[in-house]
Amino acid sequence: MISKARKISNYRELKKELPSKRYVxxxxxxxxxxxNRCGDYHLDVEENDYVKFGQVIGERxxxxxxxxxxxxxxxxxxxxxxxxxxxxxxxxxLTIRNDFKDLPCETVQDRPDSVxxxxxxxxxVEIVKDRGIVGxxxxxxxxxxxxxxxxxxxxxxxxxxxxEPYLSSDxxxxxxxxxxxxxxxxxxxxxxxxxxxxxxxxxxxxxxIEVLEREIKRYKDLDIRIAKLxxxxxxxxxxxxxxxxxxxxxxxxxxxxxxxxxxxxxxTTASIFNAVKHNxxxxxxxxxxxxxxxxxxxxxxxRVGTSVKDLIKLCDGFxxxxxxxxxxxxxxxxxxxxxxxxxxxxxxxxxxxAFKHIEHKEEPCxxxxxxxxxxxxxxxxxxxxxxxxxxxxxALEKLEAKKCIECGLCAxxxxxxxxxxxxxxxxxxxxx
Amino acid sequence: xxxxxxxxxHLRRPNARVTRMMRDVSIALLPLVIFAIYQHGLxxxxxxxxxxxxxxxxxxxxxxxxxxxxxxQFKWNNKSFTxxxxxxxxSGLIYGLTLPExxxxxxxxxxxxxxxxxxxxxxxxxxQNIFNIAAFARVFVxxxxxxxxxxxxxxxxxxxxxxxxxxNQTPFAEGVTDxxxxxxxxxxxxLPGSLxxxxxxxxxxxGLYLGLRRxxxxxxxxxxxATVGLLSLGVMWQQDxxxxxxxxxxxxxxLLFGAIYMATDPVTIPVTRPGRVYFAFGLGVITFVIxxxxxxxxxxxxxxxxxxxxxxxxxxxxxxxxxFSLRSxxxxxxxxxxxxxxxxxxxxxxx
Numbered sequence: 001m002i003s004k005a006r007k008i009s010n011y012r013e014l015k016k017e018l019p020s021k022r023y024v025x026x027x028x029x030x031x032x033x034x035x036n037r038c039g040d041y042h043l044d045v046e047e048n049d050y051v052k053f054g055q056v057i058g059e060r061x062x063x064x065x066x067x068x069x070x071x072x073x074x075x076x077x078x079x080x081x082x083x084x085x086x087x088x089x090x091x092x093x094l095t096i097r098n099d100f101k102d103l104p105c106e107t108v109q110d111r112p113d114s115v116x117x118x119x120x121x122x123x124x125v126e127i128v129k130d131r132g133i134v135g136x137x138x139x140x141x142x143x144x145x146x147x148x149x150x151x152x153x154x155x156x157x158x159x160x161x162x163x164e165p166y167l168s169s170d171x172x173x174x175x176x177x178x179x180x181x182x183x184x185x186x187x188x189x190x191x192x193x194x195x196x197x198x199x200x201x202x203x204x205x206x207x208x209i210e211v212l213e214r215e216i217k218r219y220k221d222l223d224i225r226i227a228k229l230x231x232x233x234x235x236x237x238x239x240x241x242x243x244x245x246x247x248x249x250x251x252x253x254x255x256x257x258x259x260x261x262x263x264x265x266x267x268t269t270a271s272i273f274n275a276v277k278h279n280x281x282x283x284x285x286x287x288x289x290x291x292x293x294x295x296x297x298x299x300x301x302x303r304v305g306t307s308v309k310d311l312i313k314l315c316d317g318f319x320x321x322x323x324x325x326x327x328x329x330x331x332x333x334x335x336x337x338x339x340x341x342x343x344x345x346x347x348x349x350x351x352x353x354a355f356k357h358i359e360h361k362e363e364p365c366x367x368x369x370x371x372x373x374x375x376x377x378x379x380x381x382x383x384x385x386x387x388x389x390x391x392x393x394x395a396l397e398k399l400e401a402k403k404c405i406e407c408g409l410c411a412x413x414x415x416x417x418x419x420x421x422x423x424x425x426x427x428x429x430x431x432x
Numbered sequence: 433x434x435x436x437x438x439x440x441x442h443l444r445r446p447n448a449r450v451t452r453m454m455r456d457v458s459i460a461l462l463p464l465v466i467f468a469i470y471q472h473g474l475x476x477x478x479x480x481x482x483x484x485x486x487x488x489x490x491x492x493x494x495x496x497x498x499x500x501x502x503x504x505q506f507k508w509n510n511k512s513f514t515x516x517x518x519x520x521x522x523s524g525l526i527y528g529l530t531l532p533e534x535x536x537x538x539x540x541x542x543x544x545x546x547x548x549x550x551x552x553x554x555x556x557x558x559x560q561n562i563f564n565i566a567a568f569a570r571v572f573v574x575x576x577x578x579x580x581x582x583x584x585x586x587x588x589x590x591x592x593x594x595x596x597x598x599x600n601q602t603p604f605a606e607g608v609t610d611x612x613x614x615x616x617x618x619x620x621x622x623l624p625g626s627l628x629x630x631x632x633x634x635x636x637x638x639g640l641y642l643g644l645r646r647x648x649x650x651x652x653x654x655x656x657x658a659t660v661g662l663l664s665l666g667v668m669w670q671q672d673x674x675x676x677x678x679x680x681x682x683x684x685x686x687l688l689f690g691a692i693y694m695a696t697d698p699v700t701i702p703v704t705r706p707g708r709v710y711f712a713f714g715l716g717v718i719t720f721v722i723x724x725x726x727x728x729x730x731x732x733x734x735x736x737x738x739x740x741x742x743x744x745x746x747x748x749x750x751x752x753x754x755x756f757s758l759r760s761x762x763x764x765x766x767x768x769x770x771x772x773x774x775x776x777x778x779x780x781x782x783x
Binding site: 001002003005008009088165318322323324325326327328330332333334335336337338339340341353355357358360363364365366367368369370372373375378379380382383387395398399406408409411412413414415416417419421422425 | 433434435436437438439440441442443444445446447448449450452453517557558559560645646647648649698699701702703704705708747749750752753754755
């Protein structure tokens with residue numbers, strides 16, 4: 001097939017309309033102490049201490065920023081164990097035995113609207129920083145960095161595109177709690193003084209658009225609109241979303257803030273609402289268990305710190321007639337394989353997908369050009385692959401291999417089933 | 433059950449397979465094969481059989497020897513042999529269909545063996561060849577055994593379909609359309625010429641199939657045919673000829689066949705869309721220039737081989753872009769105008 005890839009075929013349609021399963025009370029909750037960004041931590045609690053819901057139990061620190069660690073349930077502290085998180089990183093986790101009471105910490109208190117109305121940008125940044133809100137689309141980028149921008153922001157874009165197949169967490173969040181998303185948007189717009197708020201969503205999600213349109217009517221004083229975007233991958237890539245929702249083209253590699261745009265993921269927006277209004281850290285999230293190797297795929301509302309093992313059990317486990325499983329954290333196009341099911345849900349885990357592993361027979365490249373046609377950043381993956389094989393760094397510079405966003409489309413469309421994306425990654429490292 | 437780790441992406445496009453693509457080309461060629469056998473009888477069958485078998489056999493023997501030299505055990509089922517993905521069969525069929533019916537089988541076999549060996553195998557097999565295999569084999573036969581290529585009623589020692597043969601002798605004489613009606617030229621019934629090149633109708637049906645299945649890049653044949661059409665319209669206008677002139681150029685000879693089956697071989701064309709458009713445009717200009725000014729009546733295979741040589745230049749990282757820009761569009765428009773002027777002015781000196 002020589003053609004551009006528009007839509008990623010969805011082998012197994014998840015019934016997104018099914019209500020989210022609530023699984024918020026596991027017996028043990030594992031709190032992430034180290035991540036791939038932060039290697040160090042210190043704990044303020046000791047074994048057998050009693051911690052409350054929303055209590056600060058320590059602090060993790062990375063190269064140039066620090067994050068408080070919050071307890072997402074109440075219970076007794078147990079041992080520090082080693083487990084994998086959703087990025088495939090083997091980190092340290094603090095075990096907490098849940099007492100199922102959810103006793104809130106004193107700091108977890110609702111703020112009245114009259115207080116919030118007087119907040120300045122600095123206050124918002126302070127809260128978001130203090131509550132450890134990060135980009136929940138998967139990046140894990142601290143949100144306060146975006147909020148404390150000094151550029152003049154005109155548009156705040158809420159990215160609800162969710163363009164990868166199999167995923168449903170943003171879908172369920174908007175369907176269940178549109179008011180959280182819109183309130184979060186309101187706070188962000190007030191914090192940065194934006195004129196318009198845009199919710200970018202795929203136009204085939206008609207139910208969500210209906211829900212949002214009704215909800216928007218309650219926010220008459222704000223200029224919020226819905227941008228209905230075409231259904232293709234990678235529509236949810238920030239720059240593509242901005243281009244189609246606002247008509248502003250941000251060059252690859254430049255910060256959108258410079259162009260007066262601030263983009264947030266739906267879940268991030270809702271968690272900003274929770275932080276500002278209820279003073280919650282990120283304690284629960286919507287996520288998806290899906291894939292052709294799962295018996296009963298479903299959307300789950302889950303507490304941060306839950307073990308994926310329990311969740312897979314909740315979905316009736318893996319299908320029987322399968323020998324090799326490719327367990328993915330994140331979307332099927334950009335997610336990472338995790339080597340074991342003993343992983344823990346962190347705030348940035350959007351989904352766990354299990355695929356039957358297919359050994360693709362790689363054939364020689366026939367230069368069909370599908371990868372060139374499909375590439376969203378308009379580079380030429382096949383030429384980059386050949387340059388990598390030749391070890392030709394000059395050509396890699398000319399071919400702008402650095403522009404690659406690793407969306408995976410080149411490998412997806414490849415007629416010869418070559419893992420082109422891997423070669424391009426290698427090329428990026430070579431000139432990195 | 434076992435966990436494996438794979439780098440993203442974890443999905444692959446289900447319809448993207450080399451086998452599917454090449455098998456589609458073979459399927460699209462089937463009506464032409466049937467038509468050739470219907471029109472020319474058993475001799476057509478033997479020519480096609482010889483062309484496919486010679487290419488298949490050469491490749492099989494080559495890989496057996498290569499594996500033995502690499503120190504592998506002899507096995508009848510060779511691992512590098514690519515019969516399953518139809519590439520050799522497709523090349524063989526295309527090559528066979530470009531030959532006239534009276535070619536001695538020996539010539540067919542020599543052409544096939546030399547073609548697949550020199551154009552494909554010594555470059556490293558599938559995906560590595562610079563020249564279109566079928567075009568190479570065909571040109572080899574034309575240059576080595578020109579006198580063996582005899583077309584039906586017209587005794588023409590050169591390659592090419594015959595309406596063009598007439599046109600080559602007397603460039604602007606309206607004699608061609610007297611002997612054949614447009615319908616005959618379109619359907620190919622009773623038309624002398626190569627086995628597969630006569631029926632424009634069936635070629636277009638095959639092209640439609642390939643286009644719908646997305647097994648070729650539809651831009652290449654479209655631009656190629658449009659370029660030849662544009663240039664012949666220019667000459668028609670300048671020489672004050674009838675519409676028969678461009679029609680003859682489009683319908684007769686190997687243009688349609690070459691444009692749809694040979695010029696679209698992905699291995700030997702550029703990878704970017706603008707590159708493919710430039711490539712197809714170059715094919716059109718060279719084909720028309722050979723037809724108008726050249727000694728040979730037919731220029732398609734030569735044009736393909738010549739443009740194949742320019743593919744690395746078109747794909748050169750420094751200027752190959754995957755989208756048209758305003759600047760490249762303007763330059764390209766300028767080149768189109770210049771080629772048109774060249775052909776129109778040159779037509780004055782022909783004949």
